[in-house]
Each structure stands twice: as C-alpha cells, then as structure tokens.
Amino acid sequence: MTFLKLAKLVLKDSEIPLTVSEIWKIAVNKGFDRKLNSQGKTPSATLGARLHIIARDNPDDIFKTVGSRPKRFYLSNKNYDIDFSEYEVGKTEEETAIISKNELNHKYSEKDLHRFLTHFAFFSLKSYTKTISHSKSDKKKYGEWVHPDMVGCEFPIDEWDDNVLKLSSSIGNTSIIIQSFELKKELNLTTLREKFFQTVSNSSWANESYLVAAEISEDEEFMQELKRLSRGFGIGVIHLDIVNPNNSKVLLQPEYREILDWDTLNKLVLMNSDFKEFIKRIETDLKSHEIRKELYDRVFDDEDLIKLIKNVS
Structure with a gap:
C-alpha cells in the first residue's frame, strides 16, 4: 500500500475533512500502517509531506485542502453534507501552537x-x-x-x-x-x-x-x-x-x-x-x-x- 492509497481509503470513509494526524490515527487503528511499503522512521511525516505536495502541485488530483494551520484534506470526488466555510475560520489548538513570521522577528539564523x-x-x-x-x-x-x-x-x-x-x-x-x-x-x-x-x-x-x-x-x-x-x-x-x-x-x-x-x-x-x-x-x-x-x-x-x-x- 502507498501513503496516498492509505489516505484515500481513510478519507473515503470520513464525512468530514481530516488533518494529517487524524488520517494517520485512523489508519493505524484500521491496521493500514502495517501494509505500507515503507521503512521510514517517521511514516506520519512522510504521509503529511506527500499529501501537502500533491494537493499543492497537482490541482487536478482528487486530494483537496480546506483551511490552514491545521490544513485538512478531503476528496474531490466525494459528496459531503457539511459547510466547508466552518473549516476556513476559527482558531484551533494546532493553530495557536504555530507562530507567525512576525513573531520570529528575524531571531533565527x-x-x-x-x-x-x-x-x-x-x-x-x-x-x-x-x-x-x-x-x-x-x-x-x-x-x-x-x-x-x-x-x-x-x-x-x-x-x-x-x-x-x-x-x-x-x-x-x-x-x-x-x-x-x-x-x-x-x-x-x-x-x-x-x-x-x-x-x-x-x-x-x-x-x-x-x-x-x-x-x-x-x-x-x-x-x-x-x-x-x-x-x-x-x-x-x-x-x-x-x-x-x-x-x-x-x-x-x-x-x-x-x-x-x-x-x-x-x-x-x-x-x-x-x-x-x-x-x-x-x-x-x-x-x-x-x-x-x-x-x-x-x-x-x-x-x-x-x-x-x-x-x-
């Protein structure tokens, strides 16, 4: 199983968009992680990178995103009975944990x-x-x-x-x-x-x-x-x-x-x-x-x- 197939299987059964961590948690609970053809030590990070890259660089792909920090993923070929605008606004724990560029104030090297x-x-x-x-x-x-x-x-x-x-x-x-x-x-x-x-x-x-x-x-x-x-x-x-x-x-x-x-x-x-x-x-x-x-x-x-x-x- 590939990382994208794993994500597709999880999102296919979900009625709402999911974050990478949510997708991975469900995949582990269903045993999909054991079917991955990967020897990496941080498979959840690999999953996140693959999803972000394909959603960013392949606009015709089925993986789409909504919101930011955290970004959530959904399938373009699935019908959802939800209001997507709810995911575009509001502040979550993940969002407050991430700093803005203004807060950095050029202190990094x-x-x-x-x-x-x-x-x-x-x-x-x-x-x-x-x-x-x-x-x-x-x-x-x-x-x-x-x-x-x-x-x-x-x-x-x-x-x-x-x-x-x-x-x-x-x-x-x-x-x-x-x-x-x-x-x-x-x-x-x-x-x-x-x-x-x-x-x-x-x-x-x-x-x-x-x-x-x-x-x-x-x-x-x-x-x-x-x-x-x-x-x-x-x-x-x-x-x-x-x-x-x-x-x-x-x-x-x-x-x-x-x-x-x-x-x-x-x-x-x-x-x-x-x-x-x-x-x-x-x-x-x-x-x-x-x-x-x-x-x-x-x-x-x-x-x-x-x-x-x-x-x-």
Missing part, C-alpha cells in the same frame, strides 16, 4: 534553515542532503565564494532495476543529480546581486544550483530582477516556509547541467572533509544499490521544525 532545506529536499526533490561546514574548509588555498552551504544527491536507485543500475554504472552513466545550495535568511533588491553572484560562484559546478531563502521580497522590481538573473545564469530559487514547512516550494526552476565541473569538484574535495565524505557516500551507495539515509543529514518532520523555530524565537 541561516544555520537553522538547514533542517528546513533537508526536509524540503527529501520530500520534494527526492534528494539526500549534506551540510558542508565552513569551519572545515581551507579557504586560504582557494579563496572565498567556492564553498556551498549544502549539497544534495538525487539517486535513481529507488526507481531502477538492479540490472539497469549495473549496466549504467559500467558505462559511467548513473543518472544521479548532484545539487548545490546557497542559503540566505532574506532576499531583497538591496542585496540581491551580491547574494546571487555568491550563489553563482559557489554552486555553478553542480547539475542543479539553487539560491534558498526563508524571506523573499514580493516587490515587483525585485521579482523581475530575480527572474532575469535566474534565467541568465540557470540558478533555481527555493522559498522555505518556516511557518508551514510543507508549503515550501521551488519558485524558479534551475537549468540542468549534464556535465559536472570536475575541476571544482576536486577543489571542494581537497578543501573540505564534509564534501569529501559526501562524494564517498554517493559512490558507496551507488555500488551497494542501497541509500544509507542515516549517513546524510537527518530529515526532521514538520512538527519538529516548527518547534525548532519556536525555541530560537
């Missing part, structure tokens, strides 16, 4: 965003990430603006047959996608060019490069310039929603580069032990045909991420 990006990359990009510690880099040897904040790898292992993997490896083509991420708390017109070109310098060696931020200006002039730079240099932009992590999304798609910049890869391996470990981990996982998830950055669920931001504020 860029480092706090790493867990949010790991969550988003795993559930939305199907990527396994690694934080690259600046303190472990020999900047004297190679200078500034070479070092990425985080890197990620999307594997074909989950989708490819072992025989296809072995053949692709033997001819040097495994179709992995290596990503590089530059994280910032805020993007606005005043500092955009500096932060953007730092990303170009740090990340353009990868198959996909991203500039990532939690607060992105909605100013029209800023957005036009951001789109122009993104198109011109092939850099994608990710917005991390620190109030509702499952609402994070890719605002601008990156250009895919088929060939990695091997010279820069070599520089990064020589200058930073975290990056060297990341490259060795990819090689080992490809050879074993098994992704050791626990050896990459830990994937926290959305509730833990919200608690993290509340504590720092």
Whole structure:
C-alpha cells in the first residue's frame, strides 16, 4: 500500500475533512500502517509531506485542502453534507501552537534553515542532503565564494532495476543529480546581486544550483530582477516556509547541467572533509544499490521544525 492509497481509503470513509494526524490515527487503528511499503522512521511525516505536495502541485488530483494551520484534506470526488466555510475560520489548538513570521522577528539564523532545506529536499526533490561546514574548509588555498552551504544527491536507485543500475554504472552513466545550495535568511533588491553572484560562484559546478531563502521580497522590481538573473545564469530559487514547512516550494526552476565541473569538484574535495565524505557516500551507495539515509543529514518532520523555530524565537 502507498501513503496516498492509505489516505484515500481513510478519507473515503470520513464525512468530514481530516488533518494529517487524524488520517494517520485512523489508519493505524484500521491496521493500514502495517501494509505500507515503507521503512521510514517517521511514516506520519512522510504521509503529511506527500499529501501537502500533491494537493499543492497537482490541482487536478482528487486530494483537496480546506483551511490552514491545521490544513485538512478531503476528496474531490466525494459528496459531503457539511459547510466547508466552518473549516476556513476559527482558531484551533494546532493553530495557536504555530507562530507567525512576525513573531520570529528575524531571531533565527541561516544555520537553522538547514533542517528546513533537508526536509524540503527529501520530500520534494527526492534528494539526500549534506551540510558542508565552513569551519572545515581551507579557504586560504582557494579563496572565498567556492564553498556551498549544502549539497544534495538525487539517486535513481529507488526507481531502477538492479540490472539497469549495473549496466549504467559500467558505462559511467548513473543518472544521479548532484545539487548545490546557497542559503540566505532574506532576499531583497538591496542585496540581491551580491547574494546571487555568491550563489553563482559557489554552486555553478553542480547539475542543479539553487539560491534558498526563508524571506523573499514580493516587490515587483525585485521579482523581475530575480527572474532575469535566474534565467541568465540557470540558478533555481527555493522559498522555505518556516511557518508551514510543507508549503515550501521551488519558485524558479534551475537549468540542468549534464556535465559536472570536475575541476571544482576536486577543489571542494581537497578543501573540505564534509564534501569529501559526501562524494564517498554517493559512490558507496551507488555500488551497494542501497541509500544509507542515516549517513546524510537527518530529515526532521514538520512538527519538529516548527518547534525548532519556536525555541530560537
């Protein structure tokens, strides 16, 4: 059983929209969780991410949402004898537990965003990430603006047959996608060019490069310039929603580069032990045909991420 099939079975028998936690509780009571084809340690978090992503990115799908904080799910092909407006208003315990961006008052750091990006990359990009510690880099040897904040790898292992993997490896083509991420708390017109070109310098060696931020200006002039730079240099932009992590999304798609910049890869391996470990981990996982998830950055669920931001504020 898949997570979406589990959710569909639960919602089919419900006369009202349900939150992720309610769907999961009913599924466990009915024994659906034991039929899942999943080895993850936080299946309820995986369920929530899958539902949020498909409802957000696939408007023609049967899963729909109503309300916010908490968001509730229902099926578009089911008739409900209820007033949906009741779920659009009112304050619940879950809602009061979640802080607003105004309450954060910029007290969180860029480092706090790493867990949010790991969550988003795993559930939305199907990527396994690694934080690259600046303190472990020999900047004297190679200078500034070479070092990425985080890197990620999307594997074909989950989708490819072992025989296809072995053949692709033997001819040097495994179709992995290596990503590089530059994280910032805020993007606005005043500092955009500096932060953007730092990303170009740090990340353009990868198959996909991203500039990532939690607060992105909605100013029209800023957005036009951001789109122009993104198109011109092939850099994608990710917005991390620190109030509702499952609402994070890719605002601008990156250009895919088929060939990695091997010279820069070599520089990064020589200058930073975290990056060297990341490259060795990819090689080992490809050879074993098994992704050791626990050896990459830990994937926290959305509730833990919200608690993290509340504590720092």
